[in-house]
Amino acid sequence: MILPSIGVSNDKKCISERTANRWLKALGWIRSATKKGIYIDGHERADVVDYRQKFLQTMKGFEERMIMTHETNPDILQFPPNGVRPLVFYTHDETVFYANDGQRVIWHPRGEMPLRKKGRGRSIMVSDFLSIIDGRLTHTRPDGSLIEAREIIHPGKNNDGYWGGEDVAKQFRKAIAIHKKKYPDYDALWAFDNSSNHNCYAQDALVVRNMNLGSGGCQARLRDTVYNGVTQTMNFPDDYPDESLRGKPKGMKRVLEERGLWGDKLLKICEKCKSKVEETDRRTCCARRILELQDDFRLQKSLLEEIAEQEGQQIIFYPKFHPEFNYIEMYWGAAKRFARENCDYTFNGLQTTVPLALDYLAIDTLRRFASKAFRYMDAYRKGLTGEDAERQVKRYASHRRIPLDWSTNL
Numbered sequence: 001m002i003l004p005s006i007g008v009s010n011d012k013k014c015i016s017e018r019t020a021n022r023w024l025k026a027l028g029w030i031r032s033a034t035k036k037g038i039y040i041d042g043h044e045r046a047d048v049v050d051y052r053q054k055f056l057q058t059m060k061g062f063e064e065r066m067i068m069t070h071e072t073n074p075d076i077l078q079f080p081p082n083g084v085r086p087l088v089f090y091t092h093d094e095t096v097f098y099a100n101d102g103q104r105v106i107w108h109p110r111g112e113m114p115l116r117k118k119g120r121g122r123s124i125m126v127s128d129f130l131s132i133i134d135g136r137l138t139h140t141r142p143d144g145s146l147i148e149a150r151e152i153i154h155p156g157k158n159n160d161g162y163w164g165g166e167d168v169a170k171q172f173r174k175a176i177a178i179h180k181k182k183y184p185d186y187d188a189l190w191a192f193d194n195s196s197n198h199n200c201y202a203q204d205a206l207v208v209r210n211m212n213l214g215s216g217g218c219q220a221r222l223r224d225t226v227y228n229g230v231t232q233t234m235n236f237p238d239d240y241p242d243e244s245l246r247g248k249p250k251g252m253k254r255v256l257e258e259r260g261l262w263g264d265k266l267l268k269i270c271e272k273c274k275s276k277v278e279e280t281d282r283r284t285c286c287a288r289r290i291l292e293l294q295d296d297f298r299l300q301k302s303l304l305e306e307i308a309e310q311e312g313q314q315i316i317f318y319p320k321f322h323p324e325f326n327y328i329e330m331y332w333g334a335a336k337r338f339a340r341e342n343c344d345y346t347f348n349g350l351q352t353t354v355p356l357a358l359d360y361l362a363i364d365t366l367r368r369f370a371s372k373a374f375r376y377m378d379a380y381r382k383g384l385t386g387e388d389a390e391r392q393v394k395r396y397a398s399h400r401r402i403p404l405d406w407s408t409n410l
Contacts (some may be wrong), residue, residue, distance in 0.1 A: 004030070028110045042321035043385060052292060052319040056381050059316070062087060062189050068374075069132055074367035077133065087314075088183055090175070091191045094127040094163060095332040096155070097357075102343040104207075122347040124354050124356040125163055127151045129175050129190075130328050132370045135363050137175055139182040149175040152354075165200030168192075169303050176311045189314045192304060198317065199302050206300045208279040208292040208333060213268040216248040225296045227259055233386070261290055326372035327366075334361050 002024070015023075024031075042048055065087040070076035079086055099121030109335055128150040129137040137149040151171050153160040172190070179188050192198040201207050203220065210220035215236070217317040234255070236245045256262040263284065270286040272279070284290055301309070308315035323329045338357040343349070372393060378387040 001294060005031070013129045025267045030110050045242075048320050048322075049391060052322065052380065055316065055319050056377055059377060060381070062089070062314070062316075064186070065375075066189070067133060067186075069367045069371055071371075074364045074371065086186045088131050088179065088186050088188045089191065090129045090131050090179070090188060090382075091326055091328045092127070092129050092172075092175075093193060093326060093332070094125060094197075097126070097336065097339055097350060097354050099123070099347045100343075100345050101336070102340055102345065116393070121156055121345070122159075122350070124350060125153050125155050126354070126358065127163065127168070127171060128328070128358075130331060130366065132367045135361075135366055137178055137182075139178045146228070149176060149178055150358075163197065165197045166201075169307055170198050172304055172307055173311075176307075176313055187314065189316060190304075190308065191318060191326070193318045193323075194320045198304055201300065202303045202306060206297045208288050208297055211291075212251045213253055213254075213287060215251040216245050217251075217253050219249050219251070221249045227294070227296065232258060252291055256287060256290060259294075262287075266290075300376075310360050322376075324376045325373055327369040330369040331361060331366060334365070 018383055023206075065080045065084055066089050067080075067086050068078050070078055099118060131137065139147050149171065151167070153163060155162055160350055175190075176188070177188075204223040206222055207220070209354060210222070212219045224231055224235075225231050226232065232255070233250075235249050236242075238246060238247050240246045252268065253262060253266075267286045269288040272282065273286055281290065284292055304316055307313075318325050335354075335357040338360055339350070339353050342353045342356075375393045375396065376389060379392050384392055
């Protein structure tokens with residue numbers, strides 16, 4: 001685009017890129033990027049640190065069975081010792097490509113910026129699972145047709161709608177089915193980030209915030225539960241004496257009364273609970289607090305956890321503020337870089353570019369991304385955080401592990 005604007009034909013390669021860069025500077029062009037947004041570093045928040053330590057310890061146990069790449073040669077896969085059932089590690093995430101998301105670093109005349117379309121344009125959302133064995137999760141049926149775990153939608157009210165927790169759950173079930181067909185002799189570990197979509201609950205799950213204080217009315221119909229060894233129904237029977245409550249869901253007051261936990265003048269929720277003030281000794285301040293501390297409500301699992309349990313699968317969630325642990329983030333970055341380099345600022349162009357961007361990355365590059373993510377985990381296990389972890393991960397790029405004497409190399 002630039003060469004024709006200054007009278008130079010670019011039909012064929014006439015000068016090198018290095019020469020072009022020197023002349024662009026001489027002609028008064030500069031190369032710059034526009035930065036947007038502010039990153040709030042939550043790495044060392046107390047709750048994040050606590051969960052991160054538990055996550056790293058759990059992952060360490062899984063790694064003993066996990067199919068991994070060789071430390072120095074990504075073309076070689078290492079399996080656990082004989083007699084140990086191999087474990088395939090799948091990582092998941094979603095990303096969005098925008099039609100008007102062109103290259104951020106561009107050449108332009110000094111003091112001028114090229115006009116671009118306003119807004120980010122229409123978008124394409126991709127949700128996928130990756131493994132280091134062969135990249136994205138797919139399986140070829142006996143008839144030669146391909147089934148894949150990847151889901152692609154066009155978000156928007158007037159298009160395919162928006163991606164939600166139920167959509168993730170449906171995709172997760174499909175991914176599990178593909179894994180069982182493709183690797184019947186291998187177990188699987190499924191990793192998700194801590195987004196609201198991934199931590200949502202089933203519609204009938206025991207979630208207190210879905211209940212009213214009184215019975216009936218507009219509130220969720222929760223599943224039956226067990227309290228002190230006795231089944232407690234969460235909805236009134238169809239032959240209940242009060243016709244207005246037949247088949248209706250029970251409220252907090254009725255559930256607590258049946259458990260012998262109701263107290264006079266209890267509010268649905270107190271001011272401290274509204275403002276999310278955490279106090280471990282506050283247990284009877286309001287109906288919501290009393291009920292959410294009951295074991296059946298407190299131990300309620302998310303929808304994805306329930307699916308994993310039903311299907312006999314292992315599941316784990318990445319710590320918040322740690323995208324470096326999830327190597328699919330690096331895969332998205334490479335795919336978006338390809339899309340920006342080939343952006344023509346049209347939705348039709350985006351539909352053509354996105355599939356190419358998602359599939360152009362070689363498997364050995366993907367495995368290097370995975371090795372880098374595991375180096376980050378190893379760095380945090382050894383006590384590194386922030387810049388120190390970043391520096392050591394780059395320093396030991398040919399290994400999955402950070403050496404024990406890392407502190408002498410800072």
